[in-house]
Amino acid sequence: MRIDIITVLPELLESPLNHSIIKRAQLKGHVDIYIHNLRDYSTNKHKNVDDYAFGGDAGMVMMIEPIDRAISALKQQRDYDEIIYTSPDGIKYNQQEANKLATYNNIIILCGHYKGIDQRIRDHIITKEISIGDYVLTGGELAAAIIVDSVVRLLPGAISDETSALTDSFQDNLLAPPVYTRPANYKGLKVPDVLLSGNFKEIDKWKEEQSLQRTKKLRPDLLNE
Ligand code: ADE
Numbered sequence: 001m002r003i004d005i006i007t008v009l010p011e012l013l014e015s016p017l018n019h020s021i022i023k024r025a026q027l028k029g030h031v032d033i034y035i036h037n038l039r040d041y042s043t044n045k046h047k048n049v050d051d052y053a054f055g056g057d058a059g060m061v062m063m064i065e066p067i068d069r070a071i072s073a074l075k076q077q078r079d080y081d082e083i084i085y086t087s088p089d090g091i092k093y094n095q096q097e098a099n100k101l102a103t104y105n106n107i108i109i110l111c112g113h114y115k116g117i118d119q120r121i122r123d124h125i126i127t128k129e130i131s132i133g134d135y136v137l138t139g140g141e142l143a144a145a146i147i148v149d150s151v152v153r154l155l156p157g158a159i160s161d162e163t164s165a166l167t168d169s170f171q172d173n174l175l176a177p178p179v180y181t182r183p184a185n186y187k188g189l190k191v192p193d194v195l196l197s198g199n200f201k202e203i204d205k206w207k208e209e210q211s212l213q214r215t216k217k218l219r220p221d222l223l224n225e
Pocket of ligand 1: 086087088112130131132133134136137138139140143199
């Protein structure tokens with residue numbers, strides 16, 4: 001998979017995407033992530049990518065030209081399955097959406113900033129708008145990092161334990177069961193006996209029950225989806 005991210009703040013994305021599983025997935029060739037500085041596509045000498053809003057509204061708006069130039073340059077080289085804009089107005093991101101994105105070959109993520117982007121970009125260039133939740137961030141970079149992280153860990157081979165991405169919370173609309181490690185008894189706080197029993201049929205049954213109970217208690221909305 002190839003992911004191109006277009007941003008005015010490349011530094012904000014470098015660290016989150018260069019550690020642990022996401023870094024290893026890149027080194028192992030499961031994903032290529034390219035971060036493009038939008039200012040490199042500016043046509044003026046100050047490298048501006050925003051301008052005042054028509055109609056007298058407060059706040060700066062990201063201009064169409066640098067964005068069109070950046071995305072056109074990428075589209076000339078390959079086809080993209082989706083051109084995503086991170087915005088609080090978008091569809092609410094969830095595990096199903098991550099699963100779908102993980103099946104694609106090439107995606108672009110455009111990170112929003114300032115007051116927003118010229119509507120013509122949204123109408124004619126962007127194919128999907130994604131929000132990571134009903135709150136407003138200062139920019140779309142952290143949203144992009146969240147999307148990339150959640151997608152890359154699903155790519156075959158990205159996680160060493162092949163099954164573990166499938167047993168995550170939210171796969172099958174259920175929260176994951178609780179997990180424990182040594183010691184089995186910490187100051188009287190004990191690990192459930194069944195997990196120490198060695199009876200894997202019973203353990204699987206317990207995990208399923210725990211998943212269902214936790215989902216009913218903590219996220220009943222998931223059971224109605
Ligand atoms: N940019 C600002 N807020 C955002 C959000 N909630 N989701 C995605 N991008 C954003």
